[in-house]
Amino acid sequence: LHGAAATPAAADEPGWTAEPLAGSAPAAPPKAGARPYFYLAGPSGTVLEDRLALDNTGDREHTVTLRGADAYNTADGAFAVRPAEESTGAGGWISFGAGTTVKVPAHTRAVVPFTVTVPPDSPPGDHPAAVVATEAGHEVGVRVHLRVGGPTLAALTVEDVSVRGKGAAARVAYTLVNRGNVALTPELSLRADGAFGKVAGRGAHPVAVEVLPGQRVELTEPWPGAPVFDRVALTLTVTAPGGARATAGTSRWFLPWGIAGRTGVGLCGLGGTTAAALLLVRKRRTRGGDGGPPPHGSGAVPDRSAAPEHELTGASR
Missing domain, CATH: 2.60.40.10 (Immunoglobulins)
Known part of the structure; x- marks a missing residue:
């Protein structure tokens, strides 16, 4: 059965x-x-x-x-x-x-x-x-x-907290482990701290499961208050009769797909521009330090004690 x-x-x-x-x-x-x-x-x-x-x-x-x-x-x-x-x-x-x-x-x-x-x-x-x-x-x-009969211990831990989905469909996944010697009927609350303002969590409410001694269960919790754009720190608090209490947390960025896509493209473009600029600087320095004569009329004398070219990459001497 x-x-x-x-x-x-x-x-x-x-x-x-x-x-x-x-x-x-x-x-x-x-x-x-x-x-x-x-x-x-x-x-x-x-x-x-x-x-x-x-x-x-x-x-x-x-x-x-x-x-x-x-x-x-x-x-x-x-x-x-x-x-x-x-x-x-x-x-x-x-x-x-x-x-x-x-x-x-x-x-x-x-x-x-x-x-x-x-x-x-x-x-x-x-x-x-x-x-x-x-x-x-x-x-x-x-x-x-x-x-x-004998001494009883109500104890549990919360592990493996993560967030699945986004927006009204977001769910918080977590694992409950009964570390004591009595069955537990837990309650759970969810606190959410956003980087850009207040984020709705969930108040204390019963979890529809009874966790038997020594058992581990993997559960998910609806989180309709998940933001569209924010970095949120989540804290799960689980309590049960007998004094059992445990907390665990995680953090996550929430980004709309459009913003995430444009941000990724912008970063790629910025990376390409930076690489081109570094290559241009390297070429210019190469022309000025390749042993050839200085530009006409400059009066400059080549500095024979200058650091080797490879130091441009940060390599050691």
Whole structure:
């Protein structure tokens, strides 16, 4: 399953759903209301329990296979789960016992208990995982938000800031890296300082992604206030609950294509004129210092101690 993010989750084809059983959580989720995912918390070495609800809404029986899986962020920040053979973390702590394969009759709900056995040496913090239900190649992932007791650290960095496009279509690209041990829901603000006046940035607002511990995500941010002509210094500030804060920046010239083209042509012309002038000076000096007689009537005496010609290029003696 790649990129599954929310529950209750529906199969790729109509017929059944998988979601946490309402009212069965040993610990309440962070927010009141329906259970969008499993929330489990306890110290290392403990065994936690919860229940999954499989609802068959169709007219035929379905056979669903259940497993645990490690969760991670895709490059663009989506929530995804790893295959069974790659789940060496919290996904491997999940067990359905004898209920790994469940037959669900038509128009019936099956309630399946499972356990999460936290190893004694598990580090504190969040351990992202998911329960995956599969039938005939169709997978549904239900997130397991698992926190092991102990000290937590909310920390992140912002890296690789750049600007793409221009004008109202400009976007700021950046990378967020979760350096702590808890999942982060960041907010971002953008400050822009122009060389020729005030430039509109963006105030603090939520970023539509949750960055899991140890994960790196590459994001872009709309910047409709980008100028048409200016040199701008950009500063991104990202914050998250728990005291996480990071800043990073970049700078860029914004030039209209017409001005940029004329400026380039003008510089080329100036370079050609300068080269011609230098060549003319060199020729004149060559005529006056080539060992021939001085101009008629000048009375000048050649200076035999003058510096060699090659010094015109700045070369050493």
